[in-house]
Amino acid sequence: MASVCIGNLVRNSAKVFRNSYITQVRTPYGLQIRCWNSTTPEPSSKPLTSVPASDTIKHEGSGNQLIKVSKAMKAYQEKAQALDALMFEKTTEYEIGRRHLANMMGEDPETFTDEDIDTAIEYLFPSGLFEPRARPLMKHPTEVFARKKVAEFDETGRPFHVLFYTGLPNYYQVLHDLSEKVRELDSFSDRMMQYNIHKDPERTLNVGGTEWVKKEQLEDILLEKLKDKQYEFFVRSMNRLLDHPFSYRVEEFIMKFRKHVQISVIHKEIPKLMFTAEGTPYMAAVGRRKTSTASVTVYGRGSGKISINGEDLLYFKYIQDREQVLFPLQFSGLLGKVDVVADVDGGGFSGQSGAIRYAISMAVRSFVDEQMMEKMRLAGLLTRDPRRHERKKPGWKGARAKYTWKKR
């Protein structure tokens, strides 16, 4: 509306100057067609009200004013309304179906959960199909129909979101909130500095066992398609917020974008500590690497003594092997606090040191809490190195290496 007025002002200003001080522009309220659609041709010197009637639909707006709305806008609104109606219809159907199912199965309809539905469907409609996604399914409509954005602008064409014109309002809103939170935390830390409080070690945000949502998951949360660079920028920015010493104050915001990592099955099978006659806790474990086997006992309440096949740590001539043995203890902070007795056989020094390392890691699990165990898992200490010697093949120089290839 206004932009066309200006367009006319630009064109007719000479006329304005010469004729009178009242501008020739008429600005009927609600006229919006020409401004929206960039492909419509510019109106000639006719006044603005000359919009083809077929393009406009009059309908009652708020306040009993007739608002002229373009067909395109009307179509958009109808689509949004149709989607809402569909979702409502499907949801009611689903709820009714859920209650019927509960009655059929003889369960209480009020406490019939999604898992119960799945078991009921599997029982009532047994399927021999191999692909799970091809089998009969009964899920809530929001899970079946892809979530779409609701109408983004009202009947006058004004968008609802401040950042609508960026194309990714939800994504940029998150970044905006992030900036605001960083500023909040900075000003808070400035205030704390007056009292000489730099960081409270007690109140640190614990994000153990969680990681940032993946790109697809973020797209699902925001309902917007993102580029890889935009996702990476998001993660870098969130890390900056997370690294702030007072990030615990914005835990809720951060946790919205962190997903719990599936903790591996190992931790369920951690054996409990055993006790010797004297009462010292100990744990025994077996570890293998290449062709070496090590059986190790880790005694608690120790002073850091290490015995390998009756000898000192100097059993290993090379520093790397000694470091391999010490690494799990150093990582878990038990270096001077436990004693280790190891018997190792088979293989060479590298294999033997790797086997002892794995065995110590497995034993140390019982001494250490869940968070540290997770860290050890992430450090690769709890992974049995499956690599074995690969045989040489005939016609090849080694296991993979080929002889020099001659073109002719």
Added chain:
Amino acid sequence: MRLPQPVNNTVPGPAMPFSPTTTLNMATLGKKLFILSVRMGRGLWHRGIVSSSNPVQSAVEPLEKLQESSSDAITEQMAKSLKYPDFFKVAELFTVEDLFNARVHLGHREGSLNDHMSQFIFGSRLSHLIFDLDQTATLLREALNFTAHIAFRGGIILFVGRIPQHQVMIENTAKECGEYAHTRYWQGGVLTNSTIQFGSVIRLPDLIIFLHTMNNVIYEHTAIRDAAKMLIPTVGIVDTNCNPNLITYPVPGNDDSAASISLFCNLFKAAILRGKEKRKELLGVH
């Protein structure tokens, strides 16, 4: 600083309805007319229209509050609002001293001066350029007046600025006055290919306010050219290294200090809110 004034009302000159009556400096006027004639070709001449809705009538009847909201009455009210040179009294929003205190007069170094900006420069001090705040004030009043009129008519106003330090401030300003902001990477088709870009026919902004006319690097913001293509009027804070050519209402001033950007944000916000207030009061809408 000198305060020029048009000789008579029919001259299509830089009509200054807001300046107090002082004697005219002929040389300055002559210079200004020459500059204007050069600028006419650039399309900046229409700038003077709103302010030169000429002889300020001494007794213009005040607009009555709308009794019944009928389309014709609204049209009439809107047309009447254009009779006034400063309908929303935006001249009250700031003084030249406020501009000075917000460091609006500080430009970049002489070497980076854009030739088109030399008309707005008062001089330089130790090779740092200083804006003529009287010109800035006049142009700013015109810009604020225009903004308020757009808001009065329910236009969509888009704040644009690409400097990261001020992004949050600009977005907050837009939120507080109920308008829109775009301080992120500008995708090419936002204005010129909007149907494809947004997936449906949308309403484009009716005014774009640039708090920074330059991109993150040395280039002009794409939206300036695109808005000109789409006949969307623009208001822009132009620094000494910026090109004011395609901007409808350039406001020469500092765009690098947080203080000056904050002042401009607050002024535009106030103008928009005034326009909306009058809209509610006189037109009975939203």
